Amino acid sequence: xxxxxxxxxxxxxxxxxxxSDQTRRxxxxxxxxxxxxxxxxxxxxxxxxxxxxxxxxxxxxMLAARxxxxxxxxARRYDRGYGHFSTRQNIQFNWPRLEDVPAILxxxxxxxxxxxxxxxxxxxxxxxxxxxxxxxxxxVNPLVWCEIIRQWSTLxxxxxxxxxxxxIAVSGALQxxxxxGVHDIGLQAVEHEGELGFRVWxxxxxxxxxxxxxxxxxxxxxxxxxxxLQAALRVYNLHGRRDNKYKARIKILVKDLSPEVYARQVEExxxxxxxxxxxxxQAQLDxxxxxxxxxxxxxxxxxQEDPGAALAARNPRFARWLRTNVHPHRVPGYAAVxxxxxxTGVPPGDITAEQMEAAADLSERYGFGELRVSHEQNLxxxxxxxxxxxxxxxxxxxxxxxxPNIGLLTNIIACPGGDFCALANAVSIPVAEAIQRRFDDxxxxxxxxxxxxxxxxxxxxxxxxxxxxxxxxxxxxAGEEWYQVTLGGRQNGAAxxxxxxxxxxxxxxxxxxxxxxxxxxxQVAHVVERLVRTxxxxxxxxxxRFIDVVERVGIDPFKHDVYADPQLAKAAPRQQAVPA
Numbered sequence: 001x002x003x004x005x006x007x008x009x010x011x012x013x014x015x016x017x018x019x020s021d022q023t024r025r026x027x028x029x030x031x032x033x034x035x036x037x038x039x040x041x042x043x044x045x046x047x048x049x050x051x052x053x054x055x056x057x058x059x060x061x062m063l064a065a066r067x068x069x070x071x072x073x074x075a076r077r078y079d080r081g082y083g084h085f086s087t088r089q090n091i092q093f094n095w096p097r098l099e100d101v102p103a104i105l106x107x108x109x110x111x112x113x114x115x116x117x118x119x120x121x122x123x124x125x126x127x128x129x130x131x132x133x134x135x136x137x138x139x140v141n142p143l144v145w146c147e148i149i150r151q152w153s154t155l156x157x158x159x160x161x162x163x164x165x166x167x168i169a170v171s172g173a174l175q176x177x178x179x180x181g182v183h184d185i186g187l188q189a190v191e192h193e194g195e196l197g198f199r200v201w202x203x204x205x206x207x208x209x210x211x212x213x214x215x216x217x218x219x220x221x222x223x224x225x226x227x228x229l230q231a232a233l234r235v236y237n238l239h240g241r242r243d244n245k246y247k248a249r250i251k252i253l254v255k256d257l258s259p260e261v262y263a264r265q266v267e268e269x270x271x272x273x274x275x276x277x278x279x280x281x282q283a284q285l286d287x288x289x290x291x292x293x294x295x296x297x298x299x300x301x302x303x304q305e306d307p308g309a310a311l312a313a314r315n316p317r318f319a320r321w322l323r324t325n326v327h328p329h330r331v332p333g334y335a336a337v338x339x340x341x342x343x344t345g346v347p348p349g350d351i352t353a354e355q356m357e358a359a360a361d362l363s364e365r366y367g368f369g370e371l372r373v374s375h376e377q378n379l380x381x382x383x384x385x386x387x388x389x390x391x392x393x394x395x396x397x398x399x400x401x402x403x404p405n406i407g408l409l410t411n412i413i414a415c416p417g418g419d420f421c422a423l424a425n426a427v428s429i430p431v432a433e434a435i436q437r438r439f440d441d442x443x444x445x446x447x448x449x450x451x452x453x454x455x456x457x458x459x460x461x462x463x464x465x466x467x468x469x470x471x472x473x474x475x476x477x478a479g480e481e482w483y484q485v486t487l488g489g490r491q492n493g494a495a496x497x498x499x500x501x502x503x504x505x506x507x508x509x510x511x512x513x514x515x516x517x518x519x520x521x522x523q524v525a526h527v528v529e530r531l532v533r534t535x536x537x538x539x540x541x542x543x544x545r546f547i548d549v550v551e552r553v554g555i556d557p558f559k560h561d562v563y564a565d566p567q568l569a570k571a572a573p574r575q576q577a578v579p580a
Contacts, residue, residue, distance in 0.1 A: 001064050001293050001370050002147050004112045011155070012114040019043045020102035027099060042122075044115030045101055049422045054093045054101055055118040056108060060128045060146035060170075061089030061373040065360040068371060070111045072356035074104055083356070085341065085349045087413060087464055088167070089127050089373040090118055094420050116154060121162045123153040123233075128170045129177040130374035133294075134382050136330045140189045140196055142172030144289045145225070148280065151288070152226050159233055163240030164248035166233070167205070170198075176492040179375065181213050181509030182206055182467055184250045185232060190219060197221045202232060202262070203254030206461035210511045211251045216263035222285075224270075226278040231270035235262065295368040295383050301333025304387040311390045318393055320404035320442060326389060335386050337366075339379040339396060340403040340411065344436040347429040348414040349377030358399050366392050375464075376413055378406065409451045409532070410436045413464055417457030417474065418481070424457035426474025426481035426521070431455055434525040439532075448532055451546045452490070467491045469547045470531060471512045472524060483524050486512030487531070487558055488550045515559045519568065526567055534561040 004012075019039070026036040040046075044055040056071070071091060075083050078100050079093045086092055096104060108114055117124060126149045128142045129135060149168060153159065159166070171178040172189045180186025186201040197219045204213030220228045236250045239257070254262045312319035327336040339359060342348055351359075363371050363381055366388055372380035379401075384392060396402035405411045412435065415421065417428025432455055439445055454468030465471035471486035489512030519527050535546045538553060550558070562568055 001062055002059070002143075003291055003293055005291060009109075009112070012109045012112070012116070015043070015114065015116055016102065016105045016109050019105060023098065023102050038120070041120040042116070043101075043105065044118035045098075046119060047422070048094065048420050049418070049424075050420065051095045052098050052101065053420070054096050054104060054115060055086070056091050056093070056113060056115050057118050057125050058090050058113075058373050059150050060126055060132070060143060061130055061375075062143070063371045063373060064111070065363045065369040065371070067111045067113055068356050068360040068363075070107060070113070072353040072360070074107060075353040075356065078104055082350050082352045084347070084416060085351065085373050085377045085379070087375045087377060087415075087462065088125050089130075089375055090125055091373070092416075094416065119165075121164050121166075122160055123156070123162075123166045123168065126150055126153070126168045126170060127178060127183075127375060129173055130372045130376075130380050131177060131327065131336055131382070132172060132372075134329050134331070134334075134336055135173045135177075136328050137174040138172050138330065139174065139191065140172045142170045142178075142189065143292065144285070145172070145187075145189075145222075146170050147288055147291075148226070148285075149229070152229075152278065158230075159237065162233070162237055163242050164245060164250075166236075166250070168229075176508070179464075179467070179491040179509065180204075182210075182464075182491065183213065185229065186213050187225075192219045192221075195221055198225055200228065200232070202266075203251040203259065204509065205249055205251045206464060206466045207249070208246055208459045209249075209251065210461065210466040211255065212509045212511060213251075214254060214259035214263075216259060216266065223280045224274055226280060227274050227276055228266075228270050230278055231266045231273060234269055235265045295370070297331045297334065297383070298385075301331070301385045301387070304333060304385065306386050306389075308386065308389045317404065317442070318390065320446060321393055321402055322389070324404045324406045324408060325402070329383070331383075333386055335384050335389065337381045337384050337389070337392065337396075338374070338406045339381065339401040340405060341378050341401070342405055342411050342436070343400050343403045344410065344440050345433060346400075347416070348412050348432050351379070355399055355401060358395075359401070362392065362395060376406075376411060378411075404442065405445060407450050407452075408445050409439050409448055409453055409528075410445060412436065412453050412455060413468070414455040415457050415462035417455075417463075421457060421462075423460060424474060425459075425476040426457050426483065428455045428457040428463060428474065431472065431474075431483065431521060431524050434522075435528050438525040438529055447542070448536070449542065449545055451532075453528065454489075464491070465489075466511050467509060468512065469550070470528060475518055477518065481521055482518035483521065484518045485515050485524075485527060485531075485562075487515055487555045488512050488547070490547055513555055515555055516563060523568055526565075527562055530562050530565050530568065531558050534558050 046053040084092045133141045169178040169183040170187045182204040188199040200217040201213035325338045367383040414428040414432045418424035452469045454465045455472045456463035456465040457474040467489040473484040
């Protein structure tokens with residue numbers, strides 16, 4: 001866990017004082033709506049459908065127990081008793097009063113948290129693998145590199161007003177779990193001739209024009225990472241459009257220039273500044289790494305008796321939980337555990353204040369007081385002794401945080417949708433709940449196997465529907481809610497190692513394809529069931545996953561079965577499809 005130095009602490013406290021004065025002046029009528037808008041966005045404050053929404057930064061998804069308790073207190077005192085974890089590993093509060101936001105930010109600053117650059121046209125929260133630092137297949141711990149990027153990018157004067165928002169993801173493992181291919185810049189750690197560096201993908205992103213990133217630099221040695229990022233952003237800042245927000249993202253620039261021309265311009269700028277002041281030295285790297293509090297693992301854990309196998313033999317639910325929610329750890333005798341925030345009937349990613357406090361307690365009793373937020377909107381206890389898994393599972397069951405569905409269909413990624421967001425065309429939460437209820441039978445869920453289902457309430461794709469094996473997008477048709485379905489999306493090269501990531505666009509990510517006309521809300525759960533039945537009929541064995549079948553046979557058999565179903569005969573008349 002990174003610990004602030006005096007400069008970090010002073011920065012966030014001065015920002016609190018600054019925004020407190022700005023809010024006071026706005027409420028007193030001294031600042032107009034337009035003048036205040038840019039100021040509040042720089043502090044993570046949106047105006048949503050019903051109330052302000054405050055997005056709090058959780059840098060690269062790491063939380064200390066004391067920080068989670070503070071978030072619980074904020075949810076209880078200033079919100080409606082819960083928070084919502086987003087796909088960018090942040091947390092959102094949907095009901096704060098504007099006049100209370102400065103006080104909330106002040107409380108956050110006391111536990112080394114803030115809302116800086118969680119919105120606006122700047123470099124947003126850098127995300128990474130939620131198993132960073134503990135994954136057995138890790139080449140390098142990406143947490144240190146995320147922190148280096150965070151310090152470099154925070155309040156960077158040159159990149160404070162980019163043409164559009166900018167998102168960076170870092171993967172330090174052989175298997176990409178950070179979705180580097182669908183970020184403005186994706187970084188994948190690699191070794192070349194014994195030297196550590198990064199592959200650089202640029203121009204990925206979802207939203208209105210989904211694209212998979214292009215590999216523009218197969219290898220950048222680690223000392224030059226920041227200078228290369230600086231060059232990439234400078235070319236974007238120079239040429240990116242500011243006259244049309246729909247064409248302002250870097251993915252549009254890379255497409256318009258061509259990846260080859262963009263890469264050449266970046267290379268020219270980089271060679272000019274390569275050995276400049278942003279070059280990283282070993283001393284600087286060691287200093288940042290030294291600001292982290294790393295776990296002190298007990299070597300005796302590897303030799304402790306593991307009671308999990310005996311319990312799994314007589315308790316099927318525990319056995320399922322072991323299979324889906326418990327993950328390998330690089331240290332023998334330890335495991336990572338996902339706390340599922342996807343219980344049926346609960347909006348995906350939502351967590352109550354009581355659950356936050358309980359999770360904080362568990363992180364201290366079963367780990368080192370540290371938690372992770374995944375981009376799948378769940379929490380992770382990173383360092384649990386395997387001998388303690390049965391005891392931990394029983395406590396999680398009582399808290400409704402042990403749903404054994406990680407990697408399965410009901411582990412749905414969803415944005416808040418039309419229930420909260422002013423931009424949404426349709427609701428997401430009721431659709432997610434209907435699907436969860438349709439597939440609440442755990443035996444059936446495990447028979448289906450691995451399947452990613454993502455839902456977005458509008459084309460901005462906050463629910464990442466484009467990269468779901470099944471993607472659902474809310475669209476507006478004559479003032480009514482309809483839902484478009486895509487198949488075949490994925491965030492990376494699937495759950496198997498890629499022999500050569502450099503040969504894959506965006507590390508193997510893919511954008512789903514629209515199957516046809518949209519469906520009414522009440523039809524969506526049945527559509528998903530029809531797609532699942534088609535998959536179960538087509539698969540060669542129970543080892544062939546849904547995405548494997550789609551890639552093998554294409555979307556036509558699924559499309560045929562869905563639109564031939566009498567219960568789905570009232571699909572919307574053909575209309576112009578939203579681009580996918």
